[in-house]
Amino acid sequence: xxxxxxxxxKFFYIEDEVLYQLKDSATRWLITVPENTQRAQRAAVKSNxxxxxxxxxxxxxxxxxxxxxxxxxxFYSAPVNVDCAESxxxxxxxxxxxxxxxxxxxxxxxxxxxxxxxxxxxxxxxxKDNTPILGATNEVVLGVMPFYHVSGLNASVISxxxxxxxxxxxxxxxxxxxxxxxxxYKIKKLSLVPPLVLFLAKHPLVDKYDLSxxxxxxxxxxxxxxxxxxxxxxxxxxxAQLNLFQAYGMTETTLATHVMMNTASDKYNSVGELMCNxxxx
Numbered sequence: 001x002x003x004x005x006x007x008x009x010k011f012f013y014i015e016d017e018v019l020y021q022l023k024d025s026a027t028r029w030l031i032t033v034p035e036n037t038q039r040a041q042r043a044a045v046k047s048n049x050x051x052x053x054x055x056x057x058x059x060x061x062x063x064x065x066x067x068x069x070x071x072x073x074x075f076y077s078a079p080v081n082v083d084c085a086e087s088x089x090x091x092x093x094x095x096x097x098x099x100x101x102x103x104x105x106x107x108x109x110x111x112x113x114x115x116x117x118x119x120x121x122x123x124x125x126x127x128k129d130n131t132p133i134l135g136a137t138n139e140v141v142l143g144v145m146p147f148y149h150v151s152g153l154n155a156s157v158i159s160x161x162x163x164x165x166x167x168x169x170x171x172x173x174x175x176x177x178x179x180x181x182x183x184x185y186k187i188k189k190l191s192l193v194p195p196l197v198l199f200l201a202k203h204p205l206v207d208k209y210d211l212s213x214x215x216x217x218x219x220x221x222x223x224x225x226x227x228x229x230x231x232x233x234x235x236x237x238x239x240a241q242l243n244l245f246q247a248y249g250m251t252e253t254t255l256a257t258h259v260m261m262n263t264a265s266d267k268y269n270s271v272g273e274l275m276c277n278x279x280x281x
Contacts, residue, residue, distance in 0.1 A: 229268030
């Protein structure tokens with residue numbers, strides 16, 4: 001286990017926005033992609049805290065991320081003691097309601113606790129083939145939600161590490177790529193936001209792809225109307241084929257706090273009940 005804590009920035013941030021987050025979090029190492037290296041370099045120079053920039057793939061003047069994987073372990077020659085209840089695992093930046101984004105400190109215990117809740121939730125909410133909502137080792141999960149958002153990180157990455165599912169990562173939303181990926185990998189469960197549900201419900205491109213294997217859609221981050229939920233369900237095969245439920249949560253709670261437990265319910269505009277093992281005041 002590493003004593004490093006990790007924070008994520010938005011792909012489309014301009015230089016000053018990246019700089020603010022680097023300075024606020026005192027980031028020392030940055031991992032990016034080739035198309036963002038110059039922007040990252042300019043911000044890193046101004047931050048006065050950066051030690052090195054790594055890149056996924058290749059970019060002139062930057063160390064490839066794979067060099068980290070080639071280390072023989074000398075960096076951690078002695079056991080690392082981590083307080084799972086107090087050490088920071090993730091520093092997730094949330095826009096909040098006013099001012100600049102604020103870093104939300106999540107501990108290893110936060111992450112483990114929310115995954116345990118999700119495992120318990122799986123016994124109550126299942127897809128139409130009776131498999132848990134977290135997926136299985138033989139499934140592919142769609143990574144379209146941004147990983148800098150706690151919902152995308154947990155639903156696509158951390159839960160998949162726990163279940164052994166593969167993740168098909170989309171760098172950004174592109175309609176044809178989005179639909180083709182769902183079709184190619186026969187993705188059964190989608191974690192989406194209302195604009196993507198609207199796309200599935202209304203866009204003419206959807207009819208050109210076989211999406212009949214979708215059995216479950218989870219929607220969060222903003223309210224979804226009952227009318228829109230019913231429209232997408234009817235378009236993708238009807239209630240006999242597809243479950244849809246909304247969830248409510250926030251960065252500070254690590255993921256959802258409320259979901260619609262009753263998959264037979266047609267209250268699609270409700271976030272449902274408090275999740276198991278949680279208290280709400």
